[in-house]
Amino acid sequence: MLFRETSRRQLMFGVGTFAILAHATGALAAGGKVNLHGKARPLPLGAVRLKPSDFATAVEVNRNYLHRLDPDRLLHNFRAYAGMEPKAPIYGGWESDTIAGHTLGHYMTALVLTWQQTGDAEMRRRADYIVDELAATQAARGNGYFGGLGRKRKDGTIVDGVEIFDEIKKGDIRSGGFDLNGSWAPFYTIHKLFAGLLDIHGAWGSRKALDVATGFAGYFEGVMTALTPAQVQEVLACEYGGINESFAELYARTNDKRWLAMAELFYDKRVLGPLAAREDKLANFHANTQVPKLIGLARIHELTGEPAKATAASFFWDRVVHHHSYVIGGNADREYFFEPDTTARHITEATCEHCNTYNMLKLTRHLWTWEPEGAFFDYYERAHLNHVMAAQNPATGGFTYMTPLMSGTERGYSTTDDDAFWCCVGSGMESHAKHGDSIFWEGEDGTFYVNLYIPATVDWAARKAGVTLDTSYPYGATSTLRFDTLRSGTFPVALRVPGWAAGKAEVTVNGEAATPAFTRGYAVVSRRWKAGDIVAITLPLDLRLEATPGDDSVVSVLRGPLVLAADLGPNEQKWERADPALVGADLLTGFSPVAADRAIYGTRGVVRPADLGFVPFYRQYERRSAVYFKRFTEAAWQSEEASYNAEQARLKDLAARSVDVMFLGEMQPERDHDLTSDISYPVTYRGRQGRDARSGGFFEFNMKVKPGPLVLQATYWGDERPRAFDILIDGQRIATQRLGHDAPGKFFDVEYPVPTALTQGKASVRVRVVPHDRSTAGPVFGIRLVTAKPGIAA
Structure with missing residues (x-):
């Protein structure tokens, strides 16, 4: 559990603030009764400078990575599809697929954040250059559109993805989880570009960036408003990122209600309706497809005050954080939410997609600003420190896609030749550009909040103050806040006291023990502050x-x-x-x-x-x-050892009866068994390799046989989403297998007796696995043919 149950109830159902009892004694009574109230906002990232720490190192490593990237390579498709000569070759990885262009959006935002965090002028120059290039490609097209995303035609060629929007506008919609008319999550990519442009406009008032974004919005307004409500929902069956947030933000910048209407149009009823009704139906939904939708609802609520959207965002956050997350703050297994409170059954090498946590932290910031509660930043700190910081390799600048939690699993980082460009490379370059963005906050009531204990300095404009936070936390227990310069005045300083501290925070002011007020997860000292004053907090690191x-x-x-x-x-x-x-x-x-x-x-x-x-x-x-x-316990461990020995005996018996074994997903065994396939992919899960086949595909291979009754044994994971497929031997179906939560939390074997007529007189047979229409076959984590145990007839 991340937080105590009482904290959750109070946070989610508004029954009042929760008190944290503290061990804080001394002669100086610095606090008294303090009631924090009102909303809050972060101090500008541009006012924060990080002092030496792992966080500062991450920013610098990331800054060097951004310098290595070539904007013209990221702009290749944008120019080519607009009929303009590209200035540099395209990158590989996802940038050479139909999702091309999403990285440029992330890159624009990362440039802005790095300029704000470090003052690196090259970051701003590159961002403005990209805006100029996008404006040129937009002008060349003449209809408001620009883009690098592609569309894969039936012959496999990739062409300009703009043609799918003409089809959609006419009602020709072929939408799946990640594919829309042959393009990979196009609105996801469009959202990233919108966000980049709006971030550039917000950072230094680039009118051109806003104009390009507005023209872009107008193009998609023409596409989406031509559809019926039912057709809109068809489109939204494909991942659309947080484009609702971008339209809402465009409305906030322009006060043009067209864009608010567009923001509200992107509302996936299937997912968001239950959340607004406080129903957790997240299991088996792709996790990162959903989180940005809730960020968008949070932003719309901030602009309209509509309570249902706030309810959906808050309920979603609570359910994900407390019932669908891992100890490092990440969520999802194989990118999908699992049933609530079943984390222990999903500790695999495919846990914790970085994008999910990147987006959960954005959502957390929104919710905290509405009603500052320390518990929000208890989660934020956990995920930021343990997941986000694990997702960048400071030696190479590479990023993880997943952060695996299965024992002994190697982390996989993107390579230094910049050929991956997964979604998590994009969110990674943003995350590590802004480690100073959530340390210091100011409340409407004048409170100065410290939410993260990261060494940094900040200029607090409202008080004409220069403030320094010194700490070796989380390795050292004490964090010290010093007002280097300050226009003297009385105001509260609120230092977050994490729930795990169990009320044992100690606070001093100018070296003397203080008795702060403890409320909403904060130790609050309210007094007349002056330049040179120091307040320190010590937290137990047990x-x-x-x-x-x-x-x-x-x-x-x-x-x-x-x-x-x-x-x-x-x-x-x-x-x-x-x-x-x-x-x-x-x-x-x-x-x-x-x-x-x-x-x-x-x-x-x-x-x-x-x-x-x-x-x-x-x-x-x-x-x-x-x-x-x-x-x-010691006794239980002795029993576990006995179970382990019994399992070893079972495996030895199985090996003795095996005629042939097919290690699916492994290159040499698949070659040795002459495997052929279509729409079929190798997979690795929980340390086991396997293979699946998607609707319309198959995989098949040879297996040796011997005289006598045989059994075909296949291994599956016990928590698959529902699916059905057939198993054939030499063209004859011997079984139809249906999967769906058959053996929660473990792999399991299914045995299929093989009719002796199919093997009689043969040295080998051809095994074929075929999914039912609109279903998936497997994954199958190995197949073996074994002799039947005595008494089992084929």
Whole structure:
């Protein structure tokens, strides 16, 4: 659990603020009764400068990455599709697919943020150059449109994606989860471009950026307003990013109600309707497709005051944070939400897509500004520190797509030759451009808030103040806020007290113990402040265990806000041993500090099968980790060992009866078995390789046989979304398999008796797997032919 249940209820249902009791004694009574009230806003990113820390390093590494990228390569398709000569070759990866152009949108925003965070003038020059280029391509087309996204025709050629919008406008809509008339999530890409243009306009008032965005909006207004309400919903069945947010923001900039109407038009009833009714139906929905929709609703609520949109955004946040998330703050397995409180069944190598957390942090900022509550930033800090910071490799500047939490799994970062350009590369270049954007806030009531303890300085214009925050947190316990310059006056300073601190925060003012007021997750000191005043907060950084929602037998180890991981060695050493477990009655007594200033701990007698060192998870860039641990009493561990031995005996028996084994998803075995396929893909999940086939496709391969009764055994994952497919041998169907939550939380085997007539007199057979229409076959994680056990007839 990320927060105590009382905090959740009070936060979500408005039953009042929650108090945090504090251990704070001393002669100086600095607080008294203080009631924080009113909305709040962040101090401008341009006013914040980071001091040395891992966060400052991440910004600098990212700034160098942005310098390496060539704007003209990102603009290649925009010019080519507008009938203009490209100035540089196109990038590879996703930029050479039909989603091309999304990276440019992210890049524009990252340039703006880096200029604000660092003052690097080249960032602004490049952003203005890109606006000039987009304006030129827009003028060349003459209808308001510009773009680099493509459309794949039936012959496989990729052409200018603009042709899909003419089809859509006429009501010819072929929409799926990620494909719209042959283009990969086109409105997702359009949203990124809108956002980039609006960020450039907002940062330094570029009129050209706003004009280009307005012309762009007009083009899509013509497309979408030509549709019936039912046709709009057909279009919205394909991922559309947060384009509702962009139209809402355009309305805020222009006061033109056309754009508010467009923002409200992009409303996916299937997903957003239940959330507005406080119904959690998120399971099996693609996670990052949904989060930006709620950010858009939050922005519309801010502009209109419509309560249903605020309800949907707040309810969604609460459900995702408390019931669909991992200990590092990320969410989703294989990009999809799972059933609430089933995290322990989804600890895989495909967890925590970075884009999801990038967007959840944006949503958190919106919700906090409406009613400042420290619990929002308890989540923000956890996800920012443990997930976002893990998603960039500071040695290379590469980004993760997923941040895997399965024990022993290697993180995969984008490469330095810039050929990936996944969505998470785009959100990564934004995330690591703005680590100063959520540290300091100011309330409508004049309160100065500190929400994150990251060393930085800030110019607070409202008070003509220069403020410094010094800290080694989360490694050191104390954070010190100093007013270097200040127009003297009385106002509250609110320092966030995380829920895990359990009321043990200590506050001093100018070196003397203070008694602040504690409210809404903050220690609040209200007094007449003057230049030179110092307020410090010390938080306990004790180790603790945190149970996984829905399964108390699976735990993680934390120290303050840091998620700790068992260090399983360098990536070069593949982890092939059993997952480590924690065994004992009082587990934390088996931990002792090795280097407390780096949050490194040793263990003694509580880890099985052997002691391991524990370190901050996010810093395991090129090392393997374990984050989740089954915990046992000594007696229960003895039983677990017995179960393990029984499973080993079963596997030995299976190996003895095997005639042929097909390791699907592995190159050499598939070649050895002459595998052929169409619309079929290898997959890796929970350390196992396999293969699936999508609607209209198949995969087939040879397998050896021998005389006598045989059984075909296939392995599946027990928590698949519903699907159906057929299994054939030499053209004859031997089974129809339906999957859908058959064995929650584990792989399972299904055995299909093979009619002896199909194998009689043969040395091999051809096995074929075919999905039903609009369904998926598998994934199948291996197939083997085995001799039947005695007494089983074919």
